[in-house]
Amino acid sequence: MTLHHDAPPGHHRLEDVRERLWEAVRAGDEYRASAVVLDAVDSGMDAETALLDVIAVVQARVGAEWAANRLTVAREHAATAIHERVIAALAHHPDHRAAEPGGPRVTVACVDGEWHALPARLLAEVLRLRGWRVDFLGAHVPTPHLVAHLHRTGPRAVALSSTFFSNLPTAHAAVTACQAAGVPVIAGGTAFGPDGRYARALGADAWAPDAREGAAVLERGLTRTGDGAVDQPVDCLPHLADQEYTMVVGNRRQLVKETLARLEDRFPPLRGYTDRQRQRTAEDIAHILDHLAVALYVDDPDAFRRFLTWTADILAARDVPTRSLDPALELLSRQLRDFPRARRTLGSGRDALADHLRASNTPRPGHPV
Incomplete structure (x- = not known):
């Protein structure tokens, strides 16, 4: 049975799972954190809900606690590492359906200089659940290496993630380079603005506010209509x-x-x-x-x-x-x-x-x- 937000029992169950996961990661207990999530999935919670409505929500709480100075940088890093391990454990759960051999291929990566890989990892896992063949390249991917990977694998699209606003010029170079390789780009992450305004300004083919919407956008399909020419930043940002x-x-x-x-x-x-x-x-x-x-x-x-x-x-x-x-x-x-x-x-x-x-x-x- 899949749990839904609009069902009161499911809602209470979801809140309970979040709170127990929060207590585990705050205590630095990786094994208890994994048990909380895997037990919830065994009890009927679907894996996508566990990823996006439990792990992602608790991770956001970790960030808020760090901002309020109630978690040190070390404890925030430890909590993030625990979530990454929980996601890895969930990826091997029987309910985490593997992609079919003929499924569409997508590359998911963080732009060069971006070390916050968890949002991109969540998108990668959601796409795998939905049948995509995913190449997850992780954090801090230099643009030349990313483009070389695209030429070698020929994905249907590339999803670029960035959290820090200061990474936008680098993200712009990555967007342009991927498009020049003939691959459409969907951008995501807080760096691109709350409404995706910077994704549009930098010429990305699409933007999504979260992993669930990102997967939906990719399922609807992206097309790259350009001729493959490499634009200079001043072409779309004339004020430069x-x-x-x-x-x-x-x-x-x-x-x-x-x-x-x-x-x-x-x-x-x-x-x-x-x-x-x-x-x-x-x-x-x-x-x-x-x-x-x-x-x-x-x-x-x-x-x-x-x-x-x-x-x-x-x-x-x-x-x-x-x-x-x-x-x-x-x-x-x-x-x-x-x-x-x-x-x-x-x-x-x-x-x-x-x-x-x-x-x-x-x-x-x-x-x-």
Whole structure:
């Protein structure tokens, strides 16, 4: 008997399985976690529900707990590893139907630089359940190797996954290269925006918000109508002609160095930081620059605003002063005074950050606690 959300007994059972899996992964107990999921499948839960409505939901909870600073990075990694092992165990369960020899072939991979492979793995397993022959290439797949694999195997489509917004330029190169090889691309993952806006901007043939919809899109079929020519980024993103993205990326190291040096005058507590704290601050500035650059790449200041408010929440959860963010943004704006789009994006981000901190009852940027 398959469990459905609209059936009250099934709903309670689903919540119970999620909670027991959460307790197991939080305790770091791989064997208990596997037993929870496999027992649920033995009791009638279909494997796709176990993947997407149990494991994926609990994994999202893991991420939320890390963001709230209730799980360390190490425990978050351990929980993710446990989920990967549970998925592997589920893949060998008798209810996990193997693909028929003549089923369509698909490649599932993470873009170069993307280490969060679990969302792609979930899609791969769902597609296998639905009869596809899946080549799952895992995390951090260099584009030339991905394309070589496509030439060798000739899949019907390739599914590209990325979680980090900062990976979008790399994802764009991968999309273009796959299409030039004659293979249509479906994009997925939070990097592409909540509504897939960046997948469309970068020319992907389709986008899906989750594994279930991704499988449905692939089942309906993708077609690549282009002539196989390799487009340059400026062809579909004409704003790149102003070279602001290229200049920010090319001067990243110097921008970080100058901002860190000048930040001592704007944020005096920095003078008392240890070498490790200063290194972390430099990494934070670099992270800000990476997201600014990609916001310039896709010409979307709203993406930068979302990143800054998210960063403020992450810092606040870790008791790190958020009031250092605004001086850093101001210093970057001064250094980028000859780049109008960059300055507008930074200004918009500063306004959004001030509003967010005010709404969160956090001291405004630049004001002492």
